[in-house]
Amino acid sequence: MRQQIEALFSALPDGIHEQQLQNFELLLIKGSWGELALARQGAQVLHFRPAGEAPLLWISDCAKAPPAPIRGGVPLCWPWFGDHPSQAGQPAHGVARTARWDWRLQNAGADGVQLRAEPTRNLWSGLEVGLEVRVRGSAIELLLESRNVAQQPVELTQALHSYLAVADVGRIEILGLRDCDYLDKLRDGRRASQDGELRVESALDRVYRHTGVTEVLDPVLQRRLRVAKSGSGSTVVWNPGVGAAGLSDVGMDQQPRFVCVEAANTGLDPVRLAPGESRRIGTVLSVGPLA
Template structure:
């Protein structure tokens, strides 16, 4: 086999270290959470807080799986933020390689008394990253869910990043409570609320490019199975209130989250399934 999986640590967190000729990666079974992805010849794609804690807490960084609800949407106030998938140990299936050298990893979430829905995740690791969440409804009634792949993308300086693919979209500003319209590229210096961002964009097209002039690269992000995307960075003041984000580290990431959230609710009939997916490619600066 051309790949290896070994037990290791990342910032003190237990992980499976994955090595292939095309990339390296790190995966936490707690949360079923990808914590590192480095294509051969490129830099780290994901950010993980050096202060992140592991089980039983959720891990700050990488790609947390928010499921079966996003935030606490349509839920009681006492439930865990973003659901229980990111606080549960997942089961890893036997990996396989395809003819192109990509490594396929399947993970399943154990059943939970909080929902009859079942969840499986597929990771395809190669020169790019592909990730998919498939939810199945084995019950005899229609059920609803919201969810997200809460990706923390590593950037050289969030204050210099801009994101294409959002111009003209309406978004819910979670800070102001308003619904506004994006004008031009997303950037943290937006005069309507400079220095921070917590936005759920509606009727999103699923094609975004994160331009990073400091790291001299672009991340092309393609999503399917959703009509919403979340763009989040807490800014300096917000990070100061977060115990697991060092004060100086808030400019080191921008979250671009493939999501079914807010207006974009998935309703699954009995026996039906739904897949939310993203693909991430690292490209040179334009």
Template structure:
């Protein structure tokens, strides 16, 4: 039995085992189902991650919102229409390996290894995946994958971060200026980079290959959210907009207005290839700041 610090509580009373983390500077909720961070925030600030009110917290479903772990493929798997979208990791039960606090941050480690089920899937390779979540004044999620077999393999991955925003139609995204992108809403058409900050005006599903800089999400409600990453060669920006939300069973009709996905990823040409014994780490860090409201006394 893993011994947990006082700042971490395991709740196994519901359909999914959940870890509740309460650190000095921040708090989080982590599901062992998918190694999924379902909520995070700094003390005294609103939650920074969006969660669908219709999300299914059941063992056979992916959780809609927070930070799903997409592995070992992203989106639908080519030539395997029955394979689960975004891979099997986000609906697998991960093992809690440990947790500790250092007086500022609380670190939780979870792991997933190949099994009879994964070896009989469309991606049959031996592997070990370790998800490390660091909860504090900022949130860091890292996915380390090791090839434990004797043959090389290739995989895609993403930390599918759903950010909470006041109104996506008035939200501005900076850090992707002049970066060409693949437009998934137009059958994968390649687009030149936009010179200005991104403002969404409709369904958006973009992959920015080669995007390495931090991305800043400027919320008209007064919060700034910075997304930085390591070990990632592509950034994904997604919002289903009105029609997409209505067509998705676990997003309420108006849910699209209050979320924006900015994802650290390695997908498509940026997929990772590992030789036997090699490992690779993808990480994303979320930091928020709230601009104080200035009032003038008369």
């Protein structure tokens, strides 16, 4: 899908274009600020390339057909992260990423664009959800808002599951998590503390107790990807390592090309909403020089 999206953009004039790709309905937006590709499925940001930069987000070259989740970009995990806390048989990472959403343009200018997405139907009883996406210069911001429309308190978990594009995951360094406690999903949820800066030497699936900024230093692309966030007390870092061989939409050839650094609310910091209350989780992804 990545190659096709890049080819489509290179042939498009500036503007907003609706396009079908591998049976997914996409909005491709191009301006002097760069390129943005959005899917109706899951209100998923698939591709963001600021002018003069390489794409910030990785997207699979062999994505599964709809309605499977699209591997890459920024899937929305909502209203639960990972497995459903009590109901076996519910899909991993919730129902938002495979649902159909409507996009509405709110603003377009020389330095960016702003859109809002809402699901075409109620996704989960007692909860409403909406997404705002803003591009400004070399940064993209996502804000996911949940509102409790029930008569009782509601608890949810969620993630903005960013797949960051890197040249070689084995060579990156992830700053910002030093000394943070984490839960290691690959070791039965064992708790540990991050010793030094994080490197991805093998499969990694960790939930950090962390509210700050994370930076991914990429010595090959000579750039720094910054993940800032709000309303989030968990940062998830994931790369499947050799497990990628068993994922038909990754494979060992694509496994080194991304790392997921996700702004999240997990079991460590679930969101509790009183009746009528709403809350937002946000992330700003941006790119800058390494030095």
